[in-house]
Amino acid sequence: MNRRQLLRCGAAFGATLAAGTPAWAEGKPIQIIVPFGPGGSGDISARMLGEWLTKKTGRPVTVDNRPGANGIIGVEAARKGPADGTVLLLATTSTHLANPSLFKKLPYDPGKDFRLVGSFGQGSFYLLVNPSSLYKTVAEFVQAAKAEPGKLNYGYFNATSSVSSAMFAATAGITMTGVPYKQVGQAMTELMAGQLQVVFTDTVQGDAFVASGQLRALAVHSGERLKRFPQVPLVRETYPDFDVSAGFLGVAVPAGTPVAIQQQLNDLINEAVTTDPIKSRLEGFGFTPHKVSLAELANFERTERAKWPKYVAIAKLEVQ
Incomplete structure (x- = not known):
């Protein structure tokens, strides 16, 4: 200057x-x-x-x-x-x-x-699934993914959701298929319609769906359990080594x-x-x-x- x-x-x-x-x-x-x-x-x-x-x-x-x-x-x-x-x-x-x-x-x-x-x-971000799905815990989801490698689809719409999903798959030792979307809302709609099996998304976007029961939160990636949904476990409670920047x-x-x-x-x-x-x-x-x-x-x-x-x-x- x-x-x-x-x-x-x-x-x-x-x-x-x-x-x-x-x-x-x-x-x-x-x-x-x-x-x-x-x-x-x-x-x-x-x-x-x-x-x-x-x-x-x-x-x-x-x-x-x-x-x-x-x-x-x-x-x-x-x-x-x-x-x-x-x-x-x-x-x-x-x-x-x-x-x-x-x-x-x-x-x-x-x-x-x-x-x-x-x-x-x-x-923080959620691991969200359709409430009609058979898996109600992270362990059940991983078991289903291991039974059919590559058959479960995850939606992603930015780098954070893409890497979080892939890092979880690598940590859990499973193979999933990623489906790209331009916006988060499109992925959420597809998840509710059953076209996707899981979406990692920020808690702001996911809160209303979790509160209304439209989607089920299997886990949350955060420093501690959320006060508003204390029943939702941390990803690290199942996989202590899971590490990706929030x-x-x-x-x-x-x-x-x-x-x-x-x-x-x-x-x-x-x-x-x-x-x-x-x-x-x-x-x-x-x-x-x-x-x-x-x-x-x-x-x-x-x-x-x-x-x-x-x-x-x-x-x-x-x-x-």
Whole structure:
């Protein structure tokens, strides 16, 4: 950054402190790009943040769902957007941690093209089956899969669901057939219709189905049993060695965004996720929201992304 740019950033930040309104929000609306379909934990979290930012800045905030290609379509749209804090990206395990290990020619580099400015936390996910299925426990499901190798189908719709399913199969010593979907809702519909036998999905998306009895949760991958469904066992209670990162949700901006604006966003997001009602909603999702600095976010991203080549190798996934 040259001297003129530093002076401009310093002046903008000074004006922000004086006026009490983030400089990045002046004059233009804010867009949050969600690289997946509506309804999941990421979409809900982005919309909660959008409402918060509108109240805090007075600027209109829109949430733009751009699903497809394992999140790549939405990420590319954000990468090509202005680096002035008016275009934010919902950063996920798929887009920022897993994709570099799953694609040989990824059109973006999460570490070079973006900067994380906030975190909603890390969530939990269910192992869901149709309630009419014969298996009522993880052990019964695995027994059925071993009896007919490759006959049980699992649905996946992003890197997290794909790797989680494959890692479970590798840990349990079973063979299943993966069926790709563009959106999580499509996989859930197929599971209820009996076209699939299992889906790994985040607890936010699965809660309503579990609560209504439309789907059965055989297990949950989390640090501890969920308070709302304490009868659902942990995957690790059957397979203590099962180890895959729980889903991460955060907020990123194009790498060229001035550091002063990144810090303003970081301060606002940290305030949002540790203040009710957002804090309570996130905790209800199974997240553990807390304040995270820009440096801590950068370190987290590097550390977690380094784990994914191992996950992909263990799960024996084909790199596209």
